[in-house]
Amino acid sequence: MQQKAEQQTLTVSYTCIGKGDPIVLIHGFGEDHRIWQKQWTVLQNEHKVVLPDLPGTGESTLNSATLTIDSMAEAIKLMLDEEEITTCIMLGHSMGGYVTLAFAEKYPERLQAFGLIHSTAYADSDEKKEARNKSIAFIQEHSAYEFIKATIPNLFAATFNRTNSAEVQKLTAQGKQFTADTLIAYYKAMINRPDRTAVLQQTKVPVLMFIGEEDKAVNPADALAQSALPNVCMVQHIPGIAHMGMLEAPTALNETITAFITTVNTLTKDSVTA
Template sequence: MNVNIENMDLNYICEGEGKNILILHGWGASIDTIMPIFNYLKNHFKVYAIDFPGCGKSQKPKEVLGAFDYARIIKRFIDIMEMNEVILIGHSHGGRVSLVLANKYPELVKKMILIDSAGLIPKRKLKYYVKVYTFKTLKKLYSLAFFWMNKEKAMERFYKKFGSDDYKDADGIMRKILVKLVNEDLRPLLNGIKASTLLIWGRDDDATPVYMGEIMEKEIKDSGLVVLENAGHYSYLDQFIRFKVIVDSFLEKDKVN
């Protein structure tokens, strides 16, 4: 199904009956990646999932979006679907957007599940700054070495060879959006969140490390952190049986049998 928001056709699905749940996927992913969660919850809830702009089957945005822009778009979706109250489940980038929504609309978001959530600026070590300096130097040398080539094509080749995995996979405006998102720090929003929050993290997550979950647990008043062993950034897929048990316990009182 499609819904038009801010002149973008956005793809979404909805199944089930009961209290509203909205599942938000991670960066560069789509509805397909959160279908295991969707399918097991739809028997007890009315479950929505949406492809973010530029992901899955949704149209790309025409301007650079930040976390608050994504939250505005998702709030519009919630309003169109006439949800007066919603339980948010956000993985990675979906968690980032959930943080903004929970902070801005406490009357709307009563419960929230964040899975390996983004939203915090990572700790910068010396190795990071060396890597950034090296990257910038290589970029300059590359542009000089391929001066005869169209600049845009030359830079595209450079990023495909030397950029991060997410950066390589993104293109055009989505690449600019990614840069903006990873430099936004949502930590100041945490202590203003009133929603009862379950934090689920993979012990081996190297994209959004466990210490980020620990910070969120400390600063979100009504929150608890569960760390899944032998699981990475997609902890819900790596340990799906354990994940279901934990989520079932958190949502037990909200279920429609």
């Protein structure tokens, strides 16, 4: 059941499933919380899975004039405060990873661990910014949904596109909810975000990096290089998939998340008994 946290003009819609230690799963650009369905069906057996819709997605309100990656991190904090969650494990996909890093920078005490699922701590390169600005121009000329239809298939590996076209089409159809203002606001927020490799270097909690070998949105080599920055980092590099491991390799992702949680719990127990 969807719930809402409200503060002044901000409304954050989210869903909680299951009971136990909280796991927060943050979706990426052009998605909503449903992208994690194949993960929450496993995690809900032992955890309270918290699934926000970022501002501008679902029933979460958008103020495009003030939207930044940092303001989305504040929306996540509002949700956690509403649920009285003091600490959690937080995983973010793509843009959701940027939000996770911003949250880790601002509120490190609220995280037991965090993970980047097909995401990066690097700021946009000049080339990446140019590509995003071209995308903004396309959206302005053609519409949000035309952009979604053109780009979603490119996030998957070629083999998955051929063998799972219905899954790709389903995700594409879910993109009808997005307005041009929302997608443009997301792009501007991503363009303007800072480099956050220092967050990985300085964090005192375990980090997960889940990487697709055929990912064209996040350079796998960059992600692997960043995995050396945290003191404790679990890395899973999956061949044959691109940017959408939640759908392309759900079993591998679920097993990785479960193993990561076990590692985090073991390290936490060891630190308490030391």
